[in-house]
Amino acid sequence: MLKSYGISGRECEAGLELLSSNADVGKIAWFYGEENPDDFRVVYENRTSILVHSSGKKIIGAEHLSAAALAFPGYQFKLSAPQGELPLLDGSAKLWKMELKSIVGADPRTCPLLFYNFPETETKFQTDTRFIKFQKKQNNCLQIKYTINRFGQQFSANVKLSSTKDLEKILLARSYIFAEELPKAGLSENLRGCGIVLGEGESLLFENEPAFHKILDFLGDITLYSGILPSGYFEIFNGGHELHHKVLDRFFLKLL
Numbered sequence: 001m002l003k004s005y006g007i008s009g010r011e012c013e014a015g016l017e018l019l020s021s022n023a024d025v026g027k028i029a030w031f032y033g034e035e036n037p038d039d040f041r042v043v044y045e046n047r048t049s050i051l052v053h054s055s056g057k058k059i060i061g062a063e064h065l066s067a068a069a070l071a072f073p074g075y076q077f078k079l080s081a082p083q084g085e086l087p088l089l090d091g092s093a094k095l096w097k098m099e100l101k102s103i104v105g106a107d108p109r110t111c112p113l114l115f116y117n118f119p120e121t122e123t124k125f126q127t128d129t130r131f132i133k134f135q136k137k138q139n140n141c142l143q144i145k146y147t148i149n150r151f152g153q154q155f156s157a158n159v160k161l162s163s164t165k166d167l168e169k170i171l172l173a174r175s176y177i178f179a180e181e182l183p184k185a186g187l188s189e190n191l192r193g194c195g196i197v198l199g200e201g202e203s204l205l206f207e208n209e210p211a212f213h214k215i216l217d218f219l220g221d222i223t224l225y226s227g228i229l230p231s232g233y234f235e236i237f238n239g240g241h242e243l244h245h246k247v248l249d250r251f252f253l254k255l256l
Contacts, residue, residue, distance in 0.1 A: 004087030009188025012083040020076040027227035032078035044245045060085040063220030068096035071108045091175030091195030110165045115231040125246045130238040143233040146214045157211035173212035
């Protein structure tokens with residue numbers, strides 16, 4: 001079991017077990033053991049993703065684990081989360097990946113990621129000045145340009161994903177918050193070790209780590225139903241979970 005604080009500031013733990021080592025799609029069985037385990041929906045609430053099962057059970061903060069599972073195509077895992085909330089750990093997906101690796105008992109295989117095609121060739125989701133633009137491009141590839149521009153600081157990252165190897169840097173990127181946002185964020189002091197506060201002198205792991213973390217969140221959000229990624233090009237400016245879920249609701253739910 002991995003233990004840490006969840007986004008609520010409470011201590012929580014979660015455990016994983018191998019369910020299948022020869023599956024068509026690698027993913028997490030979030031509600032394994034429940035009647036109709038796949039009968040759940042994803043909502044955005046209180047700064048994070050929440051999975052709500054038809055039984056009423058919830059799982060809070062699943063996006064980092066969902067992204068880590070992309071590194072293990074062909075493997076499926078079942079989750080145990082007694083508190084209904086996943087620990088933030090160090091704010092990255094690194095420790096989730098290490099836990100999945102220990103269960104598999106081998107290094108993740110470098111192999112192609114799985115993709116599906118959006119039904120539209122071009123679209124845009126926008127809230128105020130924040131937006132996500134999508135353009136249909138070549139198959140079997142996901143390109144993302146993610147830019148954060150707040151409080152006079154800008155971070156930007158460009159990635160091209162076609163195989164599991166392309167996930168390595170993304171999974172290392174930690175959660176963050178700008179120091180100017182802290183007074184209104186209402187976050188527990190317990191979360192100080194579960195990410196990084198920008199503007200308080202902490203060192204980034206690598207250049208543009210905050211932008212890479214937003215890509216991590218995006219990948220995690222859009223794969224909560226399945227370990228399959230959309231093929232195409234996304235340009236995202238000051239996005240977040242709320243905009244990510246607009247993409248998820250508009251496109252992926254049509255494919256279920």
